[in-house]
């Protein structure tokens with residue numbers, strides 16, 4: 465048995481109250497407040513390998529990995545050494561460095577759609593800049609996005625966005641003007657006919673079709689067979705840029721991202737999370753022709769004081785090199801398949817409606833009969849059961865994403881024993897949550 469009947473968080477409770485006095489909701493990013501599952505979050509003291517340690521003395525097997533970046537686990541020696549060496553040389557220069565070209569070369573070599581790439585500091589900046597560039601390059605205003613897909617808190621993209629925006633029930637945030645929203649056209653995910661219809665209806669007006677090629681922000685929802693291929697053909701026919709937001713999937717589902725996994729090359733790609741190795745970095749890239757429209761090479765303006773930050777570039781490059789040279793993806797596949805299979809078996813035995821959806825090391829156990837193909841399907845999940853399950857797992861030392869509408873991430877630092885412990889915990893947790 466792995467239960468912890470004495471699970472309490474008194475120090476975290478105090479820390480949360482303190483934080484709430486000076487930080488809205490006590491957190492610097494909403495999902496961390498556990499709003500979707502009710503209750504208060506443990507405050508973290510440190511992380512090592514596959515584990516998180518809270519200030520109340522609990523250890524957890526970590527399945528959020530900082531919401532994606534920590535694919536090698538926390539504190540991988542190569543990444544730590546690279547960041548430590550960079551730290552000694554200076555944390556920010558506001559002037560170019562050789563490492564920026566080195567990591568740009570690594571990204572261009574890895575990601576099929578990218579010849580040139582610009583580094584920024586967050587995924588939000590990457591998608592914001594990518595749609596500005598798509599509009600600048602095509603001279604058109606409209607962008608098609610998929611319901612339930614999250615692209616950061618860009619005004620024009622906070623329309624039926626997934627992630628914490630879904631969880632908090634505010635897909636359309638106050639403060640987003642009608643003007644910012646009016647050029648965003650919505651489609652359900654996995655429905656190429658809907659995209660075709662919009663492209664017909666708005667002939668000559670659409671700059672880009674933007675999507676998560678594998679949705680991660682409404683829980684894990686893979687593209688159906690032929691869907692990405694259909695979008696590729698449609699966008700080509702209409703002269704519209706196809707933009708894959710691979711902030712989550714880039715270097716995650718394969719070294720070259722979802723586009724390498726499925727063999728569908730978009731016109732433009734956004735990256736984040738893993739590319740910064742756990743430090744703030746993200747990027748957008750495309751052909752040299754498109755990217756040369758970005759300032760100072762071209763007229764589309766985009767800049768950043770901390771863009772290409774030396775610490776982030778060092779951690780990112782060390783992460784990419786470790787992924788490229790090792791066998792991480794085979795290991796991640798084996799561990800993740802074991803986890804998905806074990807969770808599925810546990811849920812079947814507990815007789816709860818469920819489906820486990822997975823691509824590589826991203827997965828979601830939906831409390832839904834399945835399959836979950838789009839946002840409407842996802843929203844029919846039993847979120848109350850999810851919340852009970854989440855707390856039962858936390859009490860057993862397993863830190864899952866705190867919402868039904870988020871993907872869990874396995875890292876190369878997880879062991880078979882961690883996976884098996886998680887499955888044992890899930891058996892107990894499901895019995896407790898469903899009972």
Ligand code: PMP
Pocket residue numbers: 531585586587588589591614615616617627676680681709710711712736737746
């Ligand atoms: N795009 C996707 C697909 C994401 O998953 C996220 C973050 N979860 C973002 C963009 C935004 O990235 P950031 O939080 O770094 O701004």
